[in-house]
Amino acid sequence: MKTTIQAVKGTRDFYPEQMAFRNWLYSSIRKVSESFGYQEYEGPILEKIELYAAKSGEELVKEQAFVFPDRGGDLITLRPELTPTLARMIAQRQNELVIPLRWWSFGPFFRYERPQKGRAREFFQWNIDLIGASSTDADAELIAVCASFFQQIGLSPIQVGIFVNDRRLMDSQLAAIGIQGELKQATFRLIDRRDKMSPEDWDDYALSSGISTAQLGALKDMLGNPDLWQKSEHLKRVFAILEAMGVREYAVFDPQVIRGLDYYTGTVFEARDRSKGGRAILGGGHYDNLVEDVGGESLPGVGFAMGDMMIAVIMEKYGVLPRLSTAPAEVLVTVFDDESLVDAFAISAAVRRAGIAVICYPESAKLPKQLKYADRIGARFALICGPDEKKAGVVTIKDLAKRTQQTVARDRLGAELQKMLLAQS
Template identity: 40%
Template structure:
């Protein structure tokens, strides 16, 4: 006798049952529709990359704490992708001279991060990324934000639900310089600014002092991080002006504490947040990375992009009551009076499918009542019923499962009747 073994899902991973597949497809089909409306093309890359691609470009926490790594049989150290931007940069660098500029690409890869599974965060998730490369001006930053704002609106989120917190790495660099902070310390300072909302104020100050700032510099930095005035800083002024032209400036909020944790960001950085503060982490984030393509072997090429995961979006839509109901949709369920009609049922189902109608064929020897219940349960709009008497006249019965109306139709007019 075989031993029974119960196999459980791995912590932090997800099983996509059909209802979840409908939700994920709905979300990412909207992303595709909006992206392509702006002229972006879909791309994909490998699941595995060289560990060095992420080690030098993505930041200590993501690489050392959250990336799944292993050695191949040949001794190469590889990583399961924890993000997609380094892969994008590597791919662009490989064919940089062949690609038309600007490069407008989007992708929806499966991503893995080794972190504690919690609300809005899983070890395995799908992530929408949209990027534009080859544009030095703020026009690229503004267009990327326009794309994701349109996606937010498409899923039902607007100004009462979301806000976009914006800053700029060069603004922060000027801020540190004005306080007399040694700029060789900036990456360490950025790391703690990025965590300012996750730790207590006294811990924030203590960590900055440990990095090498003095008391006066820490106090000055805290005061400036609370400021909402970016007057005189041209890149942010230009970004706000472009946002007005696109019609989403009312969603923006200047927040100098937004730095993003990844090392490769250079200019504008932005995060989308829940305006009601019920969800306490960013819904999406991104920014400008003008040095990344060059860093992975290509020629200097400006870039800017943003990304969000299906896990965070599902949590956000659920909490604001805008998670869509997505029942299964089927055009036709083919039922038969008895097993004797099965051969004709197969022929009818085949004809319906060839006409582009989503059709399910009854394969179980249930009575007609159970078949019609199954037709309603599976979301079919019509049931086509084959019975001996109607078949002898070259007809089938059609039942509208919404109105409950039933009528006979000649086989030659079945497709036209259902499509009408």
């Protein structure tokens, strides 16, 4: 085997086929985001490490971020998430931005992790946030954006769900059974792991965390109560709004959804495959102190983030991946012989002026070879202009799918191809 330089671990090469999917995903995300009035933004890929030290967990920066010194000795990080950048951008122009604001972004992120299914070291992520509105309606809107996205890409409420909870509801319910302070943090962690452990192990883990047997029983009742949300005015209103927006079917109350430990302060939600053991596709929630943490005034917000890999895994599982054309051009101009090469380029230019993507075979070669090439690249038409056509002032248009052909006057070529492409699509 030839020695080729290996790609960096955990990175992916986007050949045109994969690039087509990435761009399709990007455009689907754009469509949904913009339909809700969100504006696209982007930050730098490189950030100072201090930006993350201010807010993110220690582990994120120390263990799972790419960090390196620049030539001046500053520690630079390849961004592992966008939220701190968003907070910085808002804090910098807090007084001139029109609040509330709705922003979205789609770009590359980096985490130094062991690659596995649905996870790599370089990945793309959709971030979408509504900043400056603390009402329930804002939380509901983000969940609706998420539901609309699933609709847009063809995932039904039977296949995926958005599991919703409220930190404040959990706080009050836990406080009612005497779980507060440090014990609450331990309990959140405990709840988060319930589905990953056997019931027996989970019980042991709970008791060793400092929870009493009575509290454990009460906690199990809480987590097993699908109507617990009725005790939260906030969640009742969220679900009512989702109902009114016609996307209630996607949303499910789930008291086991906690999300990261310190980040969110209100509504939290994550989307998952509905079938058993389904992993999270995206996650988000309501936060209060984001902008303040990087030196701005306090501003509440709600948002979520979705990686490009898990969503592709789910779409493949349910057979809703789009069939995307990888044809670089719709028309291929063949080159009859060396003498007609220049003429073939002239024909190509004429067709291109008609707004049609066209490739000119770059050298004279046998016709069968060129037609085969036209097939392989997925072109719909091949043009032939040999001595016969040239003498008559025409060009032969060959329809590769129908296996038919016709001749057209040179000056009508562009218009005729436009008509034929329109008729086929």
